[in-house]
Amino acid sequence: MEEDLLLSKLHSKKEIKDESLESQEEHFVLNILLLDLADFPKDNSRWMVKFKVFEEILDHHLSEEEEDLFPEAENILTKEEQTASGTIFMDLKERRLSSALETKPVKELEKPKK
Numbered sequence: 856m857e858e859d860l861l862l863s864k865l866h867s868k869k870e871i872k873d874e875s876l877e878s879q880e881e882h883f884v885l886n887i888l889l890l891d892l893a894d895f896p897k898d899n900s901r902w903m904v905k906f907k908v909f910e911e912i913l914d915h916h917l918s919e920e921e922e923d924l925f926p927e928a929e930n931i932l933t934k935e936e937q938t939a940s941g942t943i944f945m946d947l948k949e950r951r952l953s954s955a956l957e958t959k960p961v962k963e964l965e966k967p968k969k
């Protein structure tokens with residue numbers, strides 16, 4: 856969502872293009888690391904090493920976005936752009952949360968055949 860709603864807009868703003876592209880590349884790296892963590896055996900001692908590397912990169916990414924990119928974006932984007940993105944974001948968030956929390960009907964257990 857962040858890439859679709861925010862970074863794609865920032866890529867076209869020359870004042871912040873490099874930072875937004877860097878943020879997108881960090882998303883790419885974090886996604887690769889997550890896929891690796893998901894596939895890697897959890898009982899292998901290297902799993903925690905991989906997780907710590909993921910955590911360090913995630914911390915770096917969040918700090919850069921929260922301390923630099925987002926405040927700069929707030930100064931560059933117009934109020935209308937911010938409001939439009941915020942409305943779409945809240946709508947998507949609500950829809951994704953409801954579908955994630957949606958309960959599926961439990962399949963009725965078949966009666967054992969006699």
Ligand SMILES: [Fe+2]
Nearest residue numbers: 857878882920
């Ligand atoms: Fe991000």
